[in-house]
Amino acid sequence: MGLLALTTTELLDRFASVDPTPGGGSAAALAGATAAALVTMVCRMPKTRTGDPRERGRLDGALADARAAGDQLRRLVDEDSAAYDAVMAAYRLPKATGDEKAARKRAIDAAVSLATEVPLRTAEACMIVLGTAAGAANDGNPNALSDARTAAALAWAGLKGAAENVRINLAGSADPSPMRSRIESLERAADVTLGGLGLTPASPRTTGGS
Amino acid sequence: MGLLALTTTELLDRFASVDPTPGGGSAAALAGATAAALVTMVCRMPKTRTGDPRERGRLDGALADARAAGDQLRRLVDEDSAAYDAVMAAYRLPKATGDEKAARKRAIDAAVSLATEVPLRTAEACMIVLGTAAGAANDGNPNALSDARTAAALAWAGLKGAAENVRINLAGSADPSPMRSRIESLERAADVTLGGLGLTPASPRTTGGS
Numbered sequence: 001m002g003l004l005a006l007t008t009t010e011l012l013d014r015f016a017s018v019d020p021t022p023g024g025g026s027a028a029a030l031a032g033a034t035a036a037a038l039v040t041m042v043c044r045m046p047k048t049r050t051g052d053p054r055e056r057g058r059l060d061g062a063l064a065d066a067r068a069a070g071d072q073l074r075r076l077v078d079e080d081s082a083a084y085d086a087v088m089a090a091y092r093l094p095k096a097t098g099d100e101k102a103a104r105k106r107a108i109d110a111a112v113s114l115a116t117e118v119p120l121r122t123a124e125a126c127m128i129v130l131g132t133a134a135g136a137a138n139d140g141n142p143n144a145l146s147d148a149r150t151a152a153a154l155a156w157a158g159l160k161g162a163a164e165n166v167r168i169n170l171a172g173s174a175d176p177s178p179m180r181s182r183i184e185s186l187e188r189a190a191d192v193t194l195g196g197l198g199l200t201p202a203s204p205r206t207t208g209g210s
Numbered sequence: 211m212g213l214l215a216l217t218t219t220e221l222l223d224r225f226a227s228v229d230p231t232p233g234g235g236s237a238a239a240l241a242g243a244t245a246a247a248l249v250t251m252v253c254r255m256p257k258t259r260t261g262d263p264r265e266r267g268r269l270d271g272a273l274a275d276a277r278a279a280g281d282q283l284r285r286l287v288d289e290d291s292a293a294y295d296a297v298m299a300a301y302r303l304p305k306a307t308g309d310e311k312a313a314r315k316r317a318i319d320a321a322v323s324l325a326t327e328v329p330l331r332t333a334e335a336c337m338i339v340l341g342t343a344a345g346a347a348n349d350g351n352p353n354a355l356s357d358a359r360t361a362a363a364l365a366w367a368g369l370k371g372a373a374e375n376v377r378i379n380l381a382g383s384a385d386p387s388p389m390r391s392r393i394e395s396l397e398r399a400a401d402v403t404l405g406g407l408g409l410t411p412a413s414p415r416t417t418g419g420s
Contacts, residue, residue, distance in 0.1 A: 004218040008240070011218050012284065015247035016277075018254040020353075024360030027244050030218070031364055034237050037225035044228040067226075074222065143230075146378040150234030150371030154241055157367035160409060161360030168356040199370060200410070 002078045020088070025080035025119045028161030029073045031154045032126040035133060036070025038151035039063075042136040042144040055139040062132040062139075069128040073158075076122045080165070083115040112172050116179060119165035123186045126159035130193050137197060152197050159190045212288045230298070235290035235329045238371030239283045241364045242336040245343060246280025248361035249273075252346040252354040265349040272342040272349075279338040283368075286332045290375070293325040322382050326389060329375035333396045336369035340403050347407060362407050369400045 003011055003022055011030075014022055043063035048055035090107040094100045133155055137148035166183045170176040194200050213221055213232055221240075224232055253273035258265035300317040304310045343362035350358055376393045380386040404410050 004222070006218060008214040008216060008218045008221050009284070012214070012243055012247045012280075015244060016250040016254075016280070018251060020251075023251065023354070024248055024357035027248055027357075027364060028360055030244060031241055031367065033222055034225060034240060037222045038234055038237055040226040041228060041230075041233065044226075070222075070226070074219070144233075146371075146374035147234035147237075149374045150238055150367075153367035153370040153374075154237060154364075157241065157360075157363035160363040161356075164356035164359045164363075 003081065004074055004077055021081040021084050022077070023081070023084065024161050025084065025122065025165040026077045028119065028126070028158045028165065029076035029080055029122045030158075031161065032122060032129055032158035033070050033073035033077065035126070035151040035155035035158065036066045036073060036129045038147050038154070039066040039129060039132045039136050040070065042140040042148050042151075043132075045141040045144060047141040047143075049139050049142055058135055058139050062135040065128055066132040066136075069125040069132070072125045073122065073129070076118060076125065080115075080118050080122065083111070083118045087111040087115050112169055116166055116169035116173055119162040119169070120179060120183060122162035123159045123166065123183060126155045126162060127186050127190055127193075130155035130159065130190055134193055134197060149197060149199065152194060153199055156190050156194045156199075159186060163187050213291065214284055214287055231291040231294050232287070233291070233294065234371050235294065235332065235375040236287045238329065238336070238368045238375065239286040239290055239332045240368075241371065242332060242339055242368035243280050243283035243287065245336070245361040245364035245368065246276045246283060246339045248357050248364070249276040249339060249342045249346050250280065252350040252358050252361075253342075255351040255354060257351040257353075259349050259352055268345055268349050272345040275338055276342040276346075279335040279342070282335045283332065283339070286328060286335065290325075290328050290332065293321070293328045297321040297325050322379055326376055326379035326383055329372040329379070330389060330393060332372035333369045333376065333393060336365045336372060337396050337400055337403075340365035340369065340400055344403055344407060359407060359409065362404060363409055366400050366404045366409075369396060373397050 015027060040063060043059045043066065048059060090111040093104040093107055095104050130152055133148050133152035137145060140148055163183050166179065170180055213236065225237060250273060253269045253276065258269060300321040303314040303317055305314050340362055343358050343365055347355060347358035373393050376389065380390055
């Protein structure tokens with residue numbers, strides 16, 4: 001049974017348990033999925049910011065993107081935990097003989113590679129959600145502006161959390177440079193998008209709520 | 211039945227529905243509760259960063275704080291939606307006579323006041339979680355560093371999302387200045403804590419995962 005089939009209370013209790021999974025990577029994907037759901041709500045509202053039909057067109061596009069990225073992030077909640085469980089299982093393989101050692105090393109390398117790729121996909125999906133949240137804040141119903149901006153903050157946090165998990169796994173990876181470059185590029189893009197909404201720590205928002 | 215008794219899939223679908231609740235305020239509380247759960251996991255691990263007994267003492271304190279704030283944030287997921295539902299119900303009260311208008315205005319003022327207070331409590335609880343996440347990153351098992359840092363990003367996002375909801379409601383509040391001052395003070399504290407972890411957009415982290 002997947003983690004999202006648990007009640008939310010049960011899922012939170014699973015995060016809180018001392019077992020390593022589900023951990024930060026799944027929590028990052030959950031934050032991204034929550035952000036995608038909020039964007040979906042805003043884009044579904046009949047009213048747009050000014051009523052300009054071009055706003056409706058852009059919101060329809062954002063809705064499709066947020067739903068696709070949200071569906072992917074829901075799957076990534078489970079995939080991240082499964083990938084990390086596979087890493088731990090590979091480390092438990094026997095290493096008595098030379099053959100066993102070689103097989104174990106191959107299994108570990110393959111599992112670490114997947115456990116790095118999964119949070120990278122989470123970061124990519126969170127970046128899409130962050131972009132749609134910015135769109136919903138610009139074009140959506142002004143009554144839902146705080147929902148769109150909350151979604152942006154959550155998608156940014158999901159991306160940052162995923163990036164932490166990518167980096168942890170890159171430390172044990174054979175050729176980390178291309179993936180490191182990809183995740184740093186995503187982080188810069190996320191920081192710029194959040195800054196465009198005035199949500200960065202560097203420039204705290206001081207105007208009113210709308 | 212409370213929102214957290216739904217499966218996580220159902221809760222995400224409720225966020226995505228066009229109904230205004232649950233919305234950004236509940237999503238912010240959920241992000242904070244998820245962060246608190248991750249901090250709880252890290253603090254429960256037997257191993258500390260260096261094995262210094264003072265680390266264990268500090269982690270035990272962080273564990274107690276994270277659990278209390280996490281329990282509060284779980285309740286705030288429901289309380290935020292209930293508070294917003296009460297605002298909408300007050301706006302639907304009859305306003306045909308002068309007495310009805312006066313009663314409706316009092317009901318709206320009281321409901322808006324509560325709908326501002328609830329996300330302020332969410333922001334305060336997220337600030338506590340953010341502090342415990344920083345503590346867990348400093349003193350906790352290095353293998354869980356990415357979990358602690360993910361928790362910090364999620365707690366920051368929960369606080370920012372809650373602040374958006376406070377501000378939206380302050381726009382309709384009689385005397386907004388004390389609450390505005392409180393929420394801006396929390397936002398500054400959150401930005402400083404996140405910056406101390408190198409997680410701010412202003413200073414992207416360029417070193418490795420540990």
